[in-house]
Amino acid sequence: MDPIRIAVVGVGKIARDQHLPAIAGNPAFSLAATVSPHDPGPKGVPHLASLDELIESGPAVDAVALCTPPQVRYELATMALKRGIHVFLEKPPGATLSEVVALRDRAGKVGVTLFAAWHSRFAAGVAPARAWLSERRIEKVSIVWREDVRVWHPGQAWIWEPGGLGVFDPGINALSILTHIMPRAVFLKSAVLSIPENRAAPIAADLSLCDTGGANIHMDLDWRQTGPQSWDIIVETDAGTLKLSSGGAVLSLPSGTEHNEDLEYPGLYARFANLIRGGRSDVDIDPLRLVADAFLRGRRESVAAFHD
Missing domain, CATH: 3.30.360.10 (Dihydrodipicolinate Reductase; domain 2)
Incomplete structure (x- = not known):
């Protein structure tokens, strides 16, 4: 089975400390690209300034991990879901409950995996x-x-x-x-x-x-x-x-x-791979609802x- 080609969108502390090592350690994934207007990403990996650029002209991807601030995550996730790209949402999954529910509904309609990742x-x-x-x-x-x-x-x-x-x-x-x-x-x-x-x-x-x-x-x-x-x-x-x-x-x-x-992020990516292979989503909003x-x-x- 071919590995899932994934791009990390938002290359900040959490991406470098947790996401990139977890992806590197999981043979179910291959890091296809990184996306950030500020950080150039790790050497040797294709890098683009925006998700638009990745989708339009970058290397092909099957999934994205959104590690941006939550205030911009809805637009990015919507863009990916429209293209049939699976989406991993770093916590919190969004800036509001309504946008997370809207993303969950959209993912269900297009048959793409959406994972709200509570590490x-x-x-x-x-x-x-x-x-x-x-x-x-x-x-x-x-x-x-x-x-x-x-x-x-x-x-x-x-x-x-x-x-x-x-x-x-x-x-x-x-x-x-x-x-x-x-x-x-x-x-x-x-x-x-x-x-x-x-x-x-x-x-x-x-x-x-x-x-x-x-x-x-x-x-x-x-x-x-x-x-x-x-x-x-x-x-x-x-x-x-x-x-x-x-x-x-x-x-x-x-x-x-x-x-x-500590196996939090390796566990998250194992879960994400299983969800994608099984054609399912996992979007629990209970923690965000309490906030x-x-x-x-x-x-x-x-x-x-x-x-x-």
Whole structure:
């Protein structure tokens, strides 16, 4: 079977750190091109300034991985789907729920694969955590997702603009895990969004959620963390406490702790290849819907200006 010819659109930190190595390590794919108006891409790979140029005159591709800011992703995905090109959407899958639903519907009509890729769901501890919780009664959940924005998102002005999500850009990773491992549906009750006086998106957020069984869920998001970073989910159950730490890579159960290799992006590309070969799509909007609910229902408070 011939490899899937894929182009990476948007050559920034996440593309270089994760997408390009994952593609290189998966024989189901061959990197046909990269696309960016700014970064020239890796040496030896055809490079174009725009997706229009790739489609019209570049090397033939079967799929694209969209690693651009979410605000421009709808137009790019639509362009690819019209040409019958399979689309991988880096998280968050779009700037609004409506455009992601529109893309999902379009992909279904033209028979092309669309994959909303929640990479944190492929962290090593997530699948066993989901299996363990499926047989437990959830009593309480605590999420602490605190990191230093200057370390992880240096100079990324788009992330502070409408549609860039602010602290929910990393926070949505925690929500993608939460909605995947919880046996019952989760919804928002209230939120407080802390927005720097010189920015349009929050630098911190405090969320109160619950599941349909009544279990209380508290989420603490903050981009002002210095020193050790915190990416932890603690679930108290009738059979003891489960903890996912290091963004889901480390799972602690009453029976012990498991540390496993980080295979998030290799897992994503294995999933994408299987979806393409099977003629299917995977577009879960639950994590983005919770973020939208936070912006819809959250109380906004102004905090000190933020400067990179």
